[in-house]
Amino acid sequence: MKNAIPFTPYQKLVIVLLTLTQFSVVLDFMIMSPLGDMLMKSLDINTQQFGLVVSAYAFSAGTSGLLTAGFADRFDRKKLFVFFYGGFIIGTLCCAISTTYPMLVAARIVTGLFGGVIGSISMAIVTDLFPIEQRGRVMGFTQMGFGASQVLGIPIGLYLANFWGWEAPFFLVVGIAVVLMFLIWTGMQPITAHLAFQRKKNALEHLWHTIKKGHYRAGFAATALFSIGGFMMMPFGSAFAINNLHVTQQQLPLLFMVSGIASLVVMPLVGKLSDKTDRLQLAIIFTFFMMIMVAVYTHLTPYPLPVIIMLNVLMMICLIGRMIPSMALITGVPEMQDRGAFMSVNSSLQQIAGGIAAAVAGMIVVQETKTSPLKHYDTVGWVIIGVSMICILLLARVSSIVKEKAKNAAPVMPKVDVIPEM
Structure with a gap:
């Protein structure tokens, strides 16, 4: 195994800020699920309308990624990050003060337009400030935002909503985000090394320049397909647990909390x-075990709660665990001058693919009544397994691209931002 390169104090600060930011953005998305029943009753909306509220975020986030890709490499990444994070805060605040269904849909669209770009800017910051030998660990820490949102998002969201109404969780996210905005503005250094590589192209030319590269498209395809697994299962995870596995509403937060802690x-x-092993091999191992767990879980029948929790934890670890080496590998594909555009397109396709996956899962899964078991959830599992096999082939292509790029790298690299010691 390779020896891991230690982080500098400033790098540790950046990791903390990016992880907490990821937590706030994912928390905003995660709290929609447990608030579903309360929102439908408070705003007098049906299940189809609530589905639109959820999907509005994903599709607007995907659209935003494409719209911003052309100029994502033209600005200081810190300033771009602060701008979109500020828009995310405004969108989330609009969610909290919405009083009608159209207002809530509009607020979710605004939140998605800004929040959907934050992940791609974070990835560009990671690729600029951290060599590829460190990125696996960075991805591991930033992915903790997802787990923390499961641990805190559902229980705290329900707790606050039960006491102060469904608006309270959104106000909580706004409060957290405002504090983080101040810390980012005062603690993060400007990130401008990529500006020295910019060519004189307008936004559309830069976007087309990024999309037309064949080796970039391999990374895009791998990311889009890897996101399908989680998005196909998550929308119906609670319904499957309650109606098929006989988990009660009171036990459901515990199921999510344990998975998040794990x-x-x-x-x-x-x-x-x-960072110490071959990332392709690690991703294949996690994907292989994920396929086994998906097959087991989607065919599951009622069992004691500890058994269901254990299987859910194993499946979630495999679903998220395969993403860390995969995304760390994919960050090695773009050149410095294209990183912002590459990550924006990458994030956009991930969101759009997720929205499509959720819609396809909705067409596959059938529930005759509101309390009857879900049918064809096992079919969703088989689709995920088939897509995962294609993902392995695409990731193998990405791995060969990254290795070839490293082999052909010039011996003298351009000077980049010096990471200050703090």
Whole structure:
């Protein structure tokens, strides 16, 4: 195994800020699920309308990624990050003060337009400030935002909503985000090294220049397909647990909380392992075990709660764990001058693919009544397994691209931003 390169104090600060930012953005998305029943009753909306509220975020986030890709490499990444994070805060605040269904849909669209770009800018910052030998660990820490949102998002969201109404969780996200905005503005250094590589192209030319590169498209395809697994299963995870596995509404927060805690513990370990071993091999191992767990879980019948929790935890660890070495590998594809555009397109396709996956899963899964078991959830599992096999082939292509790029790298690299010691 390779020896891991230690982080500088400033790098550690950046990791903390990016992880907390990821937590706030994912929390905003995660709290929609447990608030579903309360929102439908408070705003007098039906299940189809609530589905639109959820999907509005994903599709607007995907659209935003494409719209911003052309100029994502033309500005200081810190300023771009602050701008879109500020828009995310405004969108989330609009969600909290919405009083009608159209207002809530509009607020979710605004939140998606800004929040959907934050992940891609974060990835560009990671690729600028961290060599590829460190990125697995960075991905492991930033993915903790997802696990933390499961641990805190559902229980705290329900707790606050029960006491102060469904608006309270959104106000919580706004409060967290405002504090983080101040810390980012005062603690993060300007990130401008990529500006020295810019060519005189307008936004559309830069976008087309990024999309037309064949090796970039391999990374895009791998990211889009890797996102399908989670997005196909998540929309119906609660309904399957309650109606098929006989988990009660009171037990459901515990199921999500334990999965989230397991993610918090395991993800940094996977990230560290990703920096010490071959990332392709690690991703294949996690994908293989994920396919087994998906097949088992989607065919599951009622069992004691501890068994269901254990299987859910194993499946979630595999679903998220395969993403860490995969995304760390994919960040090695773009050149410095294209990183912002590449990550924007990458994030956009991930969101759009997720929205399509959720819609396809909705066409596959059938529930005759509101309390009857879900049918064809096992078919969703088989689709995920088939797509995962294609993902392995695409990731193998990405791995060969990254290795070839490293082999052909010039011996003298351009000077980049010096990471200050703090």
